[in-house]
Amino acid sequence: MxxxxxxxxxxxxxxxxxxxxxxxxxxCLLMAPDGLCVCELVDVLGEPQPNVSRQLKLLKEAGLVTQRREGRWAYYALRQKDHPLLKPLTACIETACCCVDAQEDQRRLRARLALRRGGKCVVGIHPRKKKGGEARVRLPVVPG
Amino acid sequence: MxxxxxxxxxxxxxxxxxxxxxxxxxxCLLMAPDGLCVCELVDVLGEPQPNVSRQLKLLKEAGLVTQRREGRWAYYALRQKDHPLLKPLTACIETACCCVDAQEDQRRLRARLALRRGGKCVVGIHPRKKKGGEARVRLPVVPG
DNA sequence: TGATCATATTCTCAAAGTGGAATATGTGAA
DNA sequence: TTCACATATTCCACTTTGAGAATATGATCA
Known part of the structure; x- marks a missing residue:
């Protein structure tokens, strides 16, 4: 690209x-080399969904992030190749990950990733905040 | 800091x-660990002096650059310590230095640094463009 | 097909950034 | 003290960015 x-x-x-x-x-993407979907980022960052989508688009246009679709979900991942800046840039982001405020995100991300089934996201935004709580999560047919 | x-x-x-x-x-600063003065950067970048001063101030406020005065000259240098991001960030800047357009700057910088006396800048802005040319350069008393 | 849900886009406007032009500051020399 | 010069700042018009709100798109399931 x-x-x-x-x-x-x-x-x-x-x-x-x-x-x-x-x-x-x-x-966050550094913690999930296979990518994160938008709703996971929305929950972790506490930002409105349109804003997260917007920022992801910007990162993609800057060549830092790739996108793939899996059903209704869109997964974004840190680009791994074809961009000579990515390796040193990743080192910078790793430094950012050590910040106290970043670690709060990491905690939330770990909790959110625990909701995955077969390595895939199967819930939407704010699953714990919607009425019905856990019962709302209807698991579709997922291999694994 | x-x-x-x-x-x-x-x-x-x-x-x-x-x-x-x-x-x-x-x-440019990567090429000169001891720093560059404003007039040198003005010549190399071809940007107006107020703009260079402005951008340097911004870099300084971002914690990436240090400043020291030597007589009339102000030297700016890439910060070397006290900033955990500087090492990985320097690697990023090194990548930028490989770009074709950046190498034009490097060529001009080498030419400009050749005008130094005793490792110090002794000329102002655009020395070759002002009337009188080389004759204008009056060397003050400089140790070395 | 229609409903639901994850994601994307558009509209809008306040806030911030950008850089030219003029001018101010600070330092050293005469 | 006055001048010259390197650098810094201010003013201002202009452009870009940021994000809330509303809405559109696209995919899956009933």
Whole structure:
């Protein structure tokens, strides 16, 4: 995807991470190499869904993140290759992960990932906050 | 200077490098660990002096750059310590230095550094463009 | 097909960033 | 003290970004 490496490509990558929400997304994605779906990020970050989608789109346009669809869910993951900046940038994000406030996210993310079935997200946004609580979670037919 | 590491500190650092001029400044400073003065950066970048001063101030406020005065000259350097993000961030800037457009800056910087005397800047802005040319450069008393 | 749900987009406007132009500050030399 | 010069700041018009609110899209299931 990224063909020629120019300073413009690079400063756009920096700008993409120069926002607290997007940096926190980066930290979360670092914990889940296979990606996270939007609703998981919404729950972890406590940000409105349209905002999370927006920021993910920005990260994707900056070439830092990839997207794949699985049924109704869209999984976003940190790009692993084709971007020469990604390795050193990942090291920067790792530093961010050590921050106290980032670790709060990590705690919530671990809790959210525990709700997965077969490695996939099977619930929507705020499962614990909606009426009916756990009973609301209707598990569809999932292999594994 | 940086006491507690928070994600805010880090995304401000990213945002500081998320601009083409400031990223180019970062690349230049990487070539000169002891720092560059404002007039040198003005010549290399081809940006107006007030703009260079402004961007340097921003980099300084983001904790990425230090400043010291030597007579009329102000030297800015990449911060080396007290900022846990600096090492991985430096690796990112190094990647940026490999870009074709960044190497043009590097060529100009080498030429500009050749005008130093005793490792110090002794000329102002655009020395070759002002009337009188080389003759204008009046060397003050400089040790070495 | 219609309902439901996960995700994406658009509209809007306040807030922040950007950089040119003019000017101020600070330092050293005459 | 005055001048010259390197650097810093302020003012201002302009552009970009940020995010709430409402709505659209797209996929699955009944």
């Amino acid at each position: 990224i063909t020629t490496l120019t300073t413009t490509v690079i400063d756009r990558a920096f700008a993409a991470l120069g926002d607290s929400v997007r940096l926190r997304i980066g930290c | 940086i006491t507690t590491l928070t994600t805010t500190v880090i995304d401000r650092a990213f945002a500081a490098l998320g601009d083409s001029v400031r990223l180019r400044i970062g690349c």
